[in-house]
Amino acid sequence: MNKMKRWLSVLMLALIYGYVSGQIIPKESCSIDNGRIIFKLDRQWTPEEKREVMLLFDLDSTVMAGVWSGKTEITVKGVTWKVAKVNNRILELSKPLDTVVSSSRGVNDVIMVDDTWAGIVDETEREKDPYGINKFTLFNVFQYVNGKARFFLPSRTGARNVYLSGSFNNWSTTQMPLHKTDTGWVINLKLKPGKYRYKYIIDGRWTPDPYNRQREDDTYGSYNSVVFCFNFQFILRGFQQAKRVVVTGSFNGWNPDELRMFPTHTGWAMPMYLRDGTYAYKFIVDGKWMPDPDNKKIRRPDGSGNFNSFTGIGDSVVFTLKGYPNARKVALAGNFNGWNAGELFMDKTAGGWQLPYALAPGVYEYKFIVDGEWIKDPSNPLVTDPGPDANSILVFQPNYTFVLDQYSDAKKVTVAGSFNGWNKDAYLMTRKDFKWVFPIRLKPGKYTYKFVVDGKWILDPHNDLWEENEYGTGNSVLWIEP
Numbered sequence: 001m002n003k004m005k006r007w008l009s010v011l012m013l014a015l016i017y018g019y020v021s022g023q024i025i026p027k028e029s030c031s032i033d034n035g036r037i038i039f040k041l042d043r044q045w046t047p048e049e050k051r052e053v054m055l056l057f058d059l060d061s062t063v064m065a066g067v068w069s070g071k072t073e074i075t076v077k078g079v080t081w082k083v084a085k086v087n088n089r090i091l092e093l094s095k096p097l098d099t100v101v102s103s104s105r106g107v108n109d110v111i112m113v114d115d116t117w118a119g120i121v122d123e124t125e126r127e128k129d130p131y132g133i134n135k136f137t138l139f140n141v142f143q144y145v146n147g148k149a150r151f152f153l154p155s156r157t158g159a160r161n162v163y164l165s166g167s168f169n170n171w172s173t174t175q176m177p178l179h180k181t182d183t184g185w186v187i188n189l190k191l192k193p194g195k196y197r198y199k200y201i202i203d204g205r206w207t208p209d210p211y212n213r214q215r216e217d218d219t220y221g222s223y224n225s226v227v228f229c230f231n232f233q234f235i236l237r238g239f240q241q242a243k244r245v246v247v248t249g250s251f252n253g254w255n256p257d258e259l260r261m262f263p264t265h266t267g268w269a270m271p272m273y274l275r276d277g278t279y280a281y282k283f284i285v286d287g288k289w290m291p292d293p294d295n296k297k298i299r300r301p302d303g304s305g306n307f308n309s310f311t312g313i314g315d316s317v318v319f320t321l322k323g324y325p326n327a328r329k330v331a332l333a334g335n336f337n338g339w340n341a342g343e344l345f346m347d348k349t350a351g352g353w354q355l356p357y358a359l360a361p362g363v364y365e366y367k368f369i370v371d372g373e374w375i376k377d378p379s380n381p382l383v384t385d386p387g388p389d390a391n392s393i394l395v396f397q398p399n400y401t402f403v404l405d406q407y408s409d410a411k412k413v414t415v416a417g418s419f420n421g422w423n424k425d426a427y428l429m430t431r432k433d434f435k436w437v438f439p440i441r442l443k444p445g446k447y448t449y450k451f452v453v454d455g456k457w458i459l460d461p462h463n464d465l466w467e468e469n470e471y472g473t474g475n476s477v478l479w480i481e482p
Helices: 002-017 047-056 061-068 122-128
Strands: 030-033 036-042 073-076 079-085 090-096 098-101 110-113 142-145 148-154 162-166 184-190 194-202 205-207 215-217 223-229 232-237 245-249 267-274 277-285 288-290 299-301 307-313 316-322 330-334 352-358 362-370 373-375 392-396 400-404 413-417 430-432 435-440 445-453 456-458 475-480
Touching: 047 061, 061 073, 061 079, 061 090, 061 475, 162 184, 223 267, 232 245, 232 277, 267 277, 277 352, 307 352, 316 362, 330 352, 400 445
Parallel strands: none
Antiparallel strands: 030 036, 036 090, 073 079, 079 090, 098 110, 142 148, 148 184, 162 194, 194 205, 194 223, 215 223, 232 267, 245 277, 277 288, 277 307, 299 307, 316 352, 330 362, 362 373, 362 392, 400 435, 413 445, 430 435, 445 456, 445 475
16 A cells, blocks of 8 residues: 555656756656556666656666666566667666556546555564554454454445455455455455555545554555464463453563453463564463463573563574583573573583574574673584674574675675675675675565675675665665565
């Protein structure tokens, strides 16, 4: 919905009076013809004018780099742009544009929608929100069982058609029509656990779910409804006579008032979505804090002389420290647990120490604490820098590997970019088979980066995608597809 409105605003601006560097550009610079949006671009524009046109029309920098480099076809995020030569000076850039005709205000009321946009994919939502609950005012307007979601819109039986559009279908306006019943409109679809944003399209009008109090600002004067598909349930057995039971933990900042549990015939329950990871938690029964009485196996100190219960969602990694047979106590700490040195005590094994720990896919920093001394992982070559204070780096379930197959004689090679705040020392690459490599886990989206070879910043020599930066030296561009 946000992208639709942005395209509409861009087109209105461009079709009416496009403005570049103080010059009025022809209105035919942006047009719609035969189901395609078309941009006419001038080779003689200055770099400043090219940048302003890119911003005015909301054109992707990778697409524009491909245009000016002479490509005739550019595919970015699943969208294929065509480039045609009009004459020696003018180029024509085009892509398909989907439209929806509103029947509520007449056939001339056209909502322009980019159905192929993949800018909001719920892999990113699943990684951003550590937890979520639903807040519906009617119990039957949404149900989620065994991976199947049921959306129900009561009443509105006088509407001609109703569609469901959201982050689960790239905000398509035509893919998901609801079925009309005697009491409203309904649709069933398969969804993975996670967070989703959505709206209904009722006779062409975008409408948030009126029965859903969970919402987010869409930055355009309205809001999107938000729903969570659950994958976990906290259960406290007994205590039926209690008046107020709350579950709280590291996933919600230990808020003692937010997650009031529901009474059941055996005790209390709180269904919710939890992102992959390991979480400490407790129950609060009529003001009294207590660990989970049914989870005595995984309890760890809370740093205040008491214990927290722990639960893990998703896959686990086994942290292993070899050796140190005479150590009395070995702990693990990292940015995944707030660097708490008194929480994750490792188990002694025949060859050293180990601890399984559930994590969401990502990049983490960590260290071991051996009898009070903080040390890097001696078996892990990935570190933040070569110095004595460096942290070890864990890349859990990497989805991309940076490779530089030159500079084999370099002493230090790092990769830096928008994914790590352009920190030139944070991600130290390792030498493998005469190449420098660094595996990484990145969310879907666009990233810019460079290699730093013995202090010198360079573009990726094997990546044709790049864009200009404020220093005039360019950055390499990487797209991670959903």
